[in-house]
Amino acid sequence: MVRFWRELIKGVVISNPVFALVLGLCPTLAVSTSLDNALGMTAGVLFVLLGSNIIISLIRKAVPNIVRIPVFIVVIATFVTVINLLFHAYVPSLYESLGIYLPLIVVNCIVLGRAEAFASKNPISSSIADAIGITIGFALALIIISFFRALLGTGNISVLGRNLFSFPGLTKDPIVLFILPSGAFLVIALLLALFRWTGVMKE
Amino acid sequence: MSRFITIFVSLAVINNFILVRFLGLCSFFGVSKKLSDALSMGLAVTLVMVVAAVVTWLINHSVLIPFGVEYMNIIIFILVIASLVQMVELYIKRTNMTLYNAFGIYLPLITVNCAVLGITLINASENYSIAESIVAALGGGVGYAIVLIIMSGIREKLELTDPPKSMRGLPVAFLTAMLLGLAFFGFGGMV
Amino acid sequence: MKLSTSRFYPIILLTIVVFLSVVLIIATNTITQGRIQDQQAQQIQGMLKKMFPDMDKYTLQNEIYTLYATDQARIGYAFLATGKGYGGDISILIGLENETTVKAISIISQSETPGLGDRITGSSFLNQFDGVSIDSVKLKRNGGQIDAITGSTISSSAVVNAVRITALEKVQALSATSK
Numbered sequence: 001m002v003r004f005w006r007e008l009i010k011g012v013v014i015s016n017p018v019f020a021l022v023l024g025l026c027p028t029l030a031v032s033t034s035l036d037n038a039l040g041m042t043a044g045v046l047f048v049l050l051g052s053n054i055i056i057s058l059i060r061k062a063v064p065n066i067v068r069i070p071v072f073i074v075v076i077a078t079f080v081t082v083i084n085l086l087f088h089a090y091v092p093s094l095y096e097s098l099g100i101y102l103p104l105i106v107v108n109c110i111v112l113g114r115a116e117a118f119a120s121k122n123p124i125s126s127s128i129a130d131a132i133g134i135t136i137g138f139a140l141a142l143i144i145i146s147f148f149r150a151l152l153g154t155g156n157i158s159v160l161g162r163n164l165f166s167f168p169g170l171t172k173d174p175i176v177l178f179i180l181p182s183g184a185f186l187v188i189a190l191l192l193a194l195f196r197w198t199g200v201m202k203e
Numbered sequence: 204m205s206r207f208i209t210i211f212v213s214l215a216v217i218n219n220f221i222l223v224r225f226l227g228l229c230s231f232f233g234v235s236k237k238l239s240d241a242l243s244m245g246l247a248v249t250l251v252m253v254v255a256a257v258v259t260w261l262i263n264h265s266v267l268i269p270f271g272v273e274y275m276n277i278i279i280f281i282l283v284i285a286s287l288v289q290m291v292e293l294y295i296k297r298t299n300m301t302l303y304n305a306f307g308i309y310l311p312l313i314t315v316n317c318a319v320l321g322i323t324l325i326n327a328s329e330n331y332s333i334a335e336s337i338v339a340a341l342g343g344g345v346g347y348a349i350v351l352i353i354m355s356g357i358r359e360k361l362e363l364t365d366p367p368k369s370m371r372g373l374p375v376a377f378l379t380a381m382l383l384g385l386a387f388f389g390f391g392g393m394v
Numbered sequence: 395m396k397l398s399t400s401r402f403y404p405i406i407l408l409t410i411v412v413f414l415s416v417v418l419i420i421a422t423n424t425i426t427q428g429r430i431q432d433q434q435a436q437q438i439q440g441m442l443k444k445m446f447p448d449m450d451k452y453t454l455q456n457e458i459y460t461l462y463a464t465d466q467a468r469i470g471y472a473f474l475a476t477g478k479g480y481g482g483d484i485s486i487l488i489g490l491e492n493e494t495t496v497k498a499i500s501i502i503s504q505s506e507t508p509g510l511g512d513r514i515t516g517s518s519f520l521n522q523f524d525g526v527s528i529d530s531v532k533l534k535r536n537g538g539q540i541d542a543i544t545g546s547t548i549s550s551s552a553v554v555n556a557v558r559i560t561a562l563e564k565v566q567a568l569s570a571t572s573k
């Protein structure tokens with residue numbers, strides 16, 4: 001059990017996939033325009049990562065080295081297709097706004113990276129912990145980035161169609177730069193620099 | 204003809220793969236440190252994108268759509284790309300060792316490059332014809348290569364500067380990408 | 395000879411994995427297929443209903459929706475149009491009261507600049523189209539009735555032109571079929 005929590009916390013902080021390892025950038029930057037998108041992407045990644053980590057950990061001893069990567073890709077792509085169909089059927093608006101970034105979870109370095117580096121070498125329980133930890137770390141990064149982009153770029157923070165709060169002044173004249181694609185680069189640059197400056201993360 | 208130009212310009216600059224769609228970012232920051240690397244990577248990605256666009260179009264229109272199993276496209280496309288990259292790698296290794304030495308190490312990276320899977324999915328969802336798909340892949344690849352090359356040129360110069368300690372490396376690279384993105388934003392409305 | 399040492403074992407294993415994956419995907423598709431199709435039909439019906447609250451049913455012919463009220467009276471037409479905006483295609487649903495007047499329009503999808511061009515989805519821009527005659531769907535500076543959004547002339551005129559040109563085309567097609 002101790003091991004479970006250790007793996008989980010490791011994924012969230014020390015090897016945070018986005019800030020520390022700088023992995024999985026495409027979805028992080030592309031869908032961070034609103035908190036809803038960030039949460040939807042997190043749900044997608046959690047489903048795929050959890051599923052693929054469990055299956056790969058289960059079959060890790062049966063898979064010969066030569067077909068390792070193809071097997072991993074098939075497993076991951078299966079889960080991505082399943083979540084894609086589920087989103088299309090049950091949350092169509094989210095499916096629309098995530099667009100091609102939902103199927104692109106297949107090539108998300110985080111997912112394949114965890115399969116290769118962790119699940120293929122570890123038992124199920126720690127693979128589950130690893131998947132949850134990594135997803136929380138990913139979600140944290142995504143939520144922080146989209147919080148700043150939505151707040152500064154639109155002046156409003158809303159979740160699931162409900163407006164949590166508006167920043168007076170910004171609603172009328174938002175700093176459009178932040179919601180533009182360039183704003184994503186700006187926010188992640190400043191956050192990375194901040195983390196290094198405060199010493200939370202090493203260079 | 205004008206339709207092809209529209210698709211090309213739109214994918215190459217207006218909706219640039221790296222700066223606007225954020226496709227292929229992992230390799231973008233990894234290989235944009237040296238100009239020569241950026242050139243090889245840009246060419247390799249463009250090549251694979253065009254070949255992948257043709258092959259996935261053929262599969263999509265001769266198998267997936269006739270049998271009504273378009274929902275299988277993600278898994279089929281990624282397998283096609285993975286085997287394609289493997290074949291290109293083998294072919295180059297057998298025929299041209301100099302080319303292999305220049306490209307070889309990037310090829311495995313291309314399998315998991317979002318730009319390649321991205322273009323095949325875009326082609327499928329936009330319902331492009333085979334010619335349009337090729338033009339779209341070329342546009343996407345050229346846009347990718349251009350930004351990669353510009354970026355590596357800037358980063359070579361950045362190496363000589365002395366930014367604050369916490370900004371060194373990636374943060375400053377992200378800021379550069381932001382400025383490039385703003386510059387490319389000016390291309391909007393061209394088509 | 396043990397199976398796991400056989401030369402063919404990797405291929406057999408990969409085949410099994412692919413087979414299981416295909417089974418899982420087909421199963422998911424069977425479950426979700428109905429819902430996905432319903433959703434698409436409902437989405438269009440919902441948008442038409444919002445535009446024409448009196449609508450009871452509609453028919454689709456040559457990409458034109460003809461709408462009927464409960465008493466079978468024809469209350470209007472609706473169809474899709476595509477405009478070339480700043481960031482790409484803008485997809486618009488246009489509703490006509492009759493052959494000359496716009497009932498309302500709504501934006502289905504767009505990729506205009508957030509905070510600038512994407513204000514074409516705002517009601518203050520879209521409401522200007524309600525009840526305007528098709529020929530007057532032009533920007534004010536071109537002698538029409540629509541105010542462009544400040545700083546987003548390309549997006550505004552993309553919508554305006556797409557609405558006017560498509561509406562004129564469809565009206566012509568309607569009168570051709572009715573003759």
